[in-house]
Amino acid sequence: AQSVSQHNHHVILSEAASLELGCNYSYGGTVNLFWYVQYPGQHLQLLLKYFSGDPLVKGIKGFEAEFIKSKFSFNLRKPSVQWSDTAEYFCAVNAQSSYKLIFGSGTRLLVRP
Amino acid sequence: EPEVTQTPSHQVTQMGQEVILRCVPISNHLYFYWYRQILGQKVEFLVSFYNNEISEKSEIFDDQFSVERPDGSNFTLKIRSTKLEDSAMYFCASSGGDQGEQYFGPGTRLTVT
Numbered sequence: 001a002q003s004v005s006q007h008n009h010h011v012i013l014s015e016a017a018s019l020e021l022g023c024n025y026s027y028g029g030t031v032n033l034f035w036y037v038q039y040p041g042q043h044l045q046l047l048l049k050y051f052s053g054d055p056l057v058k059g060i061k062g063f064e065a066e067f068i069k070s071k072f073s074f075n076l077r078k079p080s081v082q083w084s085d086t087a088e089y090f091c092a093v094n095a096q097s098s099y100k101l102i103f104g105s106g107t108r109l110l111v112r113p
Numbered sequence: 114e115p116e117v118t119q120t121p122s123h124q125v126t127q128m129g130q131e132v133i134l135r136c137v138p139i140s141n142h143l144y145f146y147w148y149r150q151i152l153g154q155k156v157e158f159l160v161s162f163y164n165n166e167i168s169e170k171s172e173i174f175d176d177q178f179s180v181e182r183p184d185g186s187n188f189t190l191k192i193r194s195t196k197l198e199d200s201a202m203y204f205c206a207s208s209g210g211d212q213g214e215q216y217f218g219p220g221t222r223l224t225v226t
Contacts, residue, residue, distance in 0.1 A: 043218055044204065044217035046215075100161060
């Protein structure tokens with residue numbers, strides 16, 4: 001069965017610190033990969049996605065993620081976080097043969113000013 | 114920017130009652146989804162819907178659940194006889210293609226007492 005693991009449940013950073021959130025998935029076939037963000041009181045929003053091509057993808061608000069197929073990973077990065085990045089971040093995967101998104105458990109990021 | 118909307122934002126119901134959760138997907142989208150998140154757990158896929166029929170469903174989506182697109186704009190999730198364990202946040206999503214990114218609504222918090 002497909003699954004997605006996010007290694008950090010809570011991350012606390014100071015502004016300007018660099019961020020890396022881990023995401024690993026288990027599935028033997030071809031997948032599409034996503035990072036969603038949920039700001040306090042708001043709905044899930046797409047940060048970035050990977051379908052094919054360049055494994056380094058850039059999303060909104062300065063976020064990027066790298067797909068490493070050999071490691072089944074899709075880690076999210078940002079070189080310098082801001083207070084406004086405080087949110088919960090979800091990694092999600094869908095098999096290209098399926099409609100459903102499989103979500104990780106989420107990582108709550110708190111950025112201190 | 115077009116958004117997925119959901120009503121109500123919070124629904125309280127007694128065990129055994131029927132509830133209908135409503136969603137208005139983005140207008141030119143063709144694929145519709147329901148997910149749920151029980152407090153403290155992962156976001157879980159329930160069902161996908163395309164061309165007026167269910168295209169995929171999870172094990173959670175048993176005979177107590179049904180979906181409908183009663184008109185050109187609404188997409189509903191019905192739970193026939195609610196149980197305590199149905200208490201969760203229910204998210205509707207839509208996408209323009211079967212492998213496209215899914216856009217999520219703000220969710221309906223269902224509380225079964």
